[in-house]
Amino acid sequence: MLSLRDVSVQYGNYTAIQNINIEVRSGEIVVLLGANGAGKSTTFRTISGLNKPATGDIFFEGSSICSLTPDKIVKAGIVQCAEDRKLFPEMSVQENLMMGAYVHRRKKKEIKHTLEEVFELFPILHEKRNQAAGSLSGGQQQMLAIGRALMSKPELMLLDEPSIGLAPLIVEQMFESIQQINQDGTTILLAEQNAHAALSIANKGYVYENGNIVVEGSSKELFANEEVRKAYIGA
Amino acid sequence: MDVLFQQLFNGLTVGSVYSLVALGLTLVYGILHIPNFAHGALYMVGAYITYTMMTSLGLHYVFAIVVSIISVGLISVLMERIVFHPLRDSTPIQHKVAAIGVLLFLEALAHYIWGADYQQMVTPYGQVIEVFGLTLTMQRILIVVTAIVAMILLYLFLKKTYTGASIIAMAQNREGAHLMGINTNKVAMLTFFIAGVLAALGASLTSPINLVFPSMGHLVILKAFVIIIIGGMGSIPGAILGGYILGFSESIGATYISSDYSDIIAFVLLIIILTIKPQGIFAKGEA
Incomplete structure (x- = not known):
């Protein structure tokens, strides 16, 4: 590949x-x-x-x-989730995720579907979807960075x-999520x-x-x- | 009381123009991360193009403005392409020097084409009307309404469209935007275009109540700097609010203190606000 x-x-x-x-x-x-x-x-x-x-x-x-x-x-x-996460700190969690789908911006229905999948993988992001990305904890920011990358359907x-x-403990969850993402294709x-x-x-x-x-x-x-x-x- | 309301309306007029200019400056700040000193020159060129379209080609004021904002938008994009884009990997000081260079170039060009004389722009909207005991000119109403409509359109564009959101994203994290598949070149050009449009619009609207001359951008751009410093560098609501704060302070100050000092108010305000809140009103976090 x-x-x-x-x-x-x-x-x-x-x-x-x-x-x-x-x-x-x-x-x-x-x-x-x-x-x-x-x-x-x-x-x-x-x-x-x-x-x-x-x-x-x-x-x-x-x-x-x-x-x-x-x-x-x-x-x-190919999408990259960089080491320093490179989030958009003043945008909300949901706005960050939506920016992840930028390359698919014309396919509104698909974006909505992918967004639901990401929220399913990281329920905490759904809970905090209206908060600024910069206000999240380190682990949540990492989840958001991964979720945002997934939005481009790489x-x-x-x-x-x-x-x-x-x-x-968060590291363990993170690796479980990574394995899950891999199993999803x-x-x-x-x-x-x-x-x-x-x-x-x-x-x-x-x-x-x-x-x-x-x-x-x-x-x-x-x-x-x-x-x-x-x-x-x-x- | 009438005087107060009259002055508040004047403040609204002046503040609208300041906000338009400061908005462009703050948007471009998100791309360049330095204040673009050449922005005041774009403002000046905008006024001259509108003026020339009206006097030489006999276009109607409104059509002259349309030609002007598109031309200045394109000049602004050209400036990004041939001056700032090649400098994208260099230090901020080089950007600043380049910006000053563009400013000097455009001013010299204006001297060469239009001469150093003060020009008067005639508006078809000079009628005076009375509203609730206030004496208003149509031109001033036009300024306020157009500026507010432009700001609402800009807000909707930035908040509700993917293209608009990519401008905000790039300002907050350039590489992050790049890694999300945003073409940062296109976004930079678009941002410069919008900034040019806003500067030309502000200049064309205010010229009939001021004058058109090569150095007309100086004081405006200095005040726009004050506004985006007050409002927080790069902040969009900060630029709008800062513009109106300055507009109101100037017109109230001119009435109740002395009109000789109206221009100094901006800088006194700057000192006071920076003393109390050094990061600006809508200061951004550390990130």
Whole structure:
């Protein structure tokens, strides 16, 4: 479905990621593991078209998306839920969700239907639908960010550290929701530091270090890998 | 008492024009994140185009305004494309310098085309009517009604349409808007167009009761800055309310204090409000 081939990205002279190769197949949950600054978010920004790769190419369902602008990439079916959530803080929860459906803005009925589905997945958003997004708690904001991304009915959802800064109980719920979204038919590429939780729902994973992928394999293989266990799972 | 009501109505007239200009400035602030100094020049060009359409082509005042607001809207879009868009990844100071550059350019252009003389714009709505003992001119009623209609239309556009909401979304989080599939280039151009339209409309409405000259935008834009600072940078209700607060304060101040000081009132007001509420009345949160 999505494949990155030898992608490198530079910020000025600094190479943020180097020769990255990633394969995501339809229906999978794929996780990118790695410390802060290892290049996970840069990879996401590049897939979404906010950064342009210096070398390499990105294919989505067989065609290159490297030359597309971010809005065209959303239309093609890839949506990103960024690490800092990027909500519209003064808009209400419902207005934020409606903006998520921007690419489908002419299909009013479908939007209404998707909105109901999102409210079903995150009932708290329905309860708080008239509150400003900026007034929500961290966990609720993350749910809103995911819900807003779902409103574009993506084929592939990029989730950048959805568990960051959340209480353990909320993190557990968050991963359950992610699994639910995947079962409902959305392919997921997930960046996480919480390796244990992420690998337990993922099909396979890639481990980042200093802008390179150092280990890759199925979840089982990564769980069994001694170095990965030491560095990211801590057991 | 009559004097008070008369002055309140004058305040409403002046405030309407201030609000229109400040609205454009505050909308563009959401895109550029700096106050667009060239906005006052768009206001001035708007007045001149209306004036020229009436005197050279003999168009009716209303049609002249239509030509003017569309032209200035397009000039504003052109300014976004050739000046601000190429600077989108640079620092705020470069935006500010560029904005001042555009201001100087447009003023010099106005000097070149129309000369430095003060021009009088004649309105077909000069009739004087009496309402409830107040003496009003049709022109002033036209200003108030048109401005309020324009503001209601703008409000409905921003609140009720996807395209309008994308302007607000982009002001609140540019990358967030981009990641939701909003074409931020189109939104930026649309925002500049609306700002140009509002500036030209304000200028064309108020010109018959003032004068048209190359530096006519200076005082107005300074006051529009005061308004959006008072109202909270980027806030739309703040720009409207701030415009009227300033309009009323000026006309009341001019009557009861001294008309010589009417222009200074804006700045006294600014100092007082910034002392009490430094973020402005409709201040935005941290985000």
